[in-house]
Amino acid sequence: MHISSAFDSGNIKVIDKKSTPVELAIRIDNQSDFYQWFHFRLEGEVGNEYPLRISNAGKAAYPEGWENYRVCASYDRHNWFRIDAEYDGKALDFTVDLEQPSIYLAYFAPFSWERHLDLIAWAQSDDRVQAETLGLTLDGRDMTLLTIGNPDTAKRKVWMIARQHPGETMAEWFVEGFLETLLDESNSAAMRILQDTVFYVVPNMNPDGSVRGHLRTNAAGANLNREWQSPSMERSPEVYLVRERMLATGGDMFLDIHGDEALPYNFVAACEGVPGYDEKHATLENIFKDAFEKASPDFQTEQGYPLDKPGEANMTVGTNWCGHQFRTLALTLEMPFKDNDTLPDPIEGWSPARCRSLARDMLFPIRETLAYMDEAEK
Numbered sequence: 190m191h192i193s194s195a196f197d198s199g200n201i202k203v204i205d206k207k208s209t210p211v212e213l214a215i216r217i218d219n220q221s222d223f224y225q226w227f228h229f230r231l232e233g234e235v236g237n238e239y240p241l242r243i244s245n246a247g248k249a250a251y252p253e254g255w256e257n258y259r260v261c262a263s264y265d266r267h268n269w270f271r272i273d274a275e276y277d278g279k280a281l282d283f284t285v286d287l288e289q290p291s292i293y294l295a296y297f298a299p300f301s302w303e304r305h306l307d308l309i310a311w312a313q314s315d316d317r318v319q320a321e322t323l324g325l326t327l328d329g330r331d332m333t334l335l336t337i338g339n340p341d342t343a344k345r346k347v348w349m350i351a352r353q354h355p356g357e358t359m360a361e362w363f364v365e366g367f368l369e370t371l372l373d374e375s376n377s378a379a380m381r382i383l384q385d386t387v388f389y390v391v392p393n394m395n396p397d398g399s400v401r402g403h404l405r406t407n408a409a410g411a412n413l414n415r416e417w418q419s420p421s422m423e424r425s426p427e428v429y430l431v432r433e434r435m436l437a438t439g440g441d442m443f444l445d446i447h448g449d450e451a452l453p454y455n456f457v458a459a460c461e462g463v464p465g466y467d468e469k470h471a472t473l474e475n476i477f478k479d480a481f482e483k484a485s486p487d488f489q490t491e492q493g494y495p496l497d498k499p500g501e502a503n504m505t506v507g508t509n510w511c512g513h514q515f516r517t518l519a520l521t522l523e524m525p526f527k528d529n530d531t532l533p534d535p536i537e538g539w540s541p542a543r544c545r546s547l548a549r550d551m552l553f554p555i556r557e558t559l560a561y562m563d564e565a566e567k
């Protein structure tokens with residue numbers, strides 16, 4: 190039996206290969222305390238069972254994320270299915286019943302850097318898209334912004350950023366689905382919205398953390414979603430570059446795409462705790478949420494984070510910073526690592542296909558909210 194993880198977003202340490210179960214541990218994000226993302230390959234004898242134990246699971250960033258969690262697995266790195274796991278408060282145990290000579294195991298279906306580059310290359314081949322390198326990350330990777338639509342004639346500007354937390358790969362599966370929808374020339378809603386709206390999309394806010402196999406931080410150990418008040422080129426160039434561009438460009442709507450380790454639902458968090466949160470914020474938020482619920486049975490508003498008290502928002506968080514700075518709608522979308530418990534999928538759990546489907550359905554609440562803005566200004 191052989192275990193390896195020296196590849197894009199790989200993360201595992203073999204502690205004891207001879208023990209039963211085989212003892213493994215997740216590597217900590219560089220220069221930080223966070224860890225939870227894992228991704229490795231196991232090679233063995235077809236027909237054998239391989240009991241595995243992630244022995245440091247209980248001290249991971251979100252231990253409640255392991256409750257009712259099922260491990261993502263794939264033989265072909267294309268189709269991902271789930272393997273049952275058991276969590277006793279300390280370790281995560283699961284058994285691989287090997288049907289092919291090797292299997293990949295991960296916290297969620299990985300979205301590789303190569304796939305990211307493919308996505309950018311595909312998108313920029315469309316006349317309506319401009320790909321722009323805002324600058325470089327600490328490891329020297331491109332920070333790419335896609336501008337979709339005509340900035341000179343558009344009346345509205347919508348920002349979408351994803352994967353500030355690199356282990357939340359569902360966020361980039363979502364963006365891929367959103368771009369496919371927006372650029373689909375047989376989708377009349379997409380064609381209509383691009384007549385007067387321009388989209389600014391950053392598909393991957395944390396390239397270095399993604400490739401390094403981090404859960405939550407960039408190469409320097411910075412949690413990018415706590416850097417929005419005072420980002421720097423030394424510690425958080427990813428946020429610095431995107432924020433500068435936002436300040437220069439402005440925007441009518443800000444969407445930040447994430448995944449949540451613990452909650453088995455899709456939900457949004459708003460910026461109700463920022464100074465100056467007002468009727469406009471609240472109205473736009475309600476219109477968006479109502480329309481999203483109508484558009485997708487995968488979206489709901491019952492389950493989510495506790496609301497911030499007025500004036501008590503953490504202003505270092507991207508959504509709060511944007512909602513306050515631009516005095517408009519700013520939302521964090523959270524998707525599950527586990528499953529949507531209101532519509533569970535016993536084979537795949539929450540999956541890349543469901544992320545893309547949810548993204549497709551998000552076009553409707555965006556349109557409804559922009560239509561309201563137009564109406565209110567008349």
Ligand code: ZN
Pocket residue numbers: 354357447448
């Ligand atoms: Zn996140």
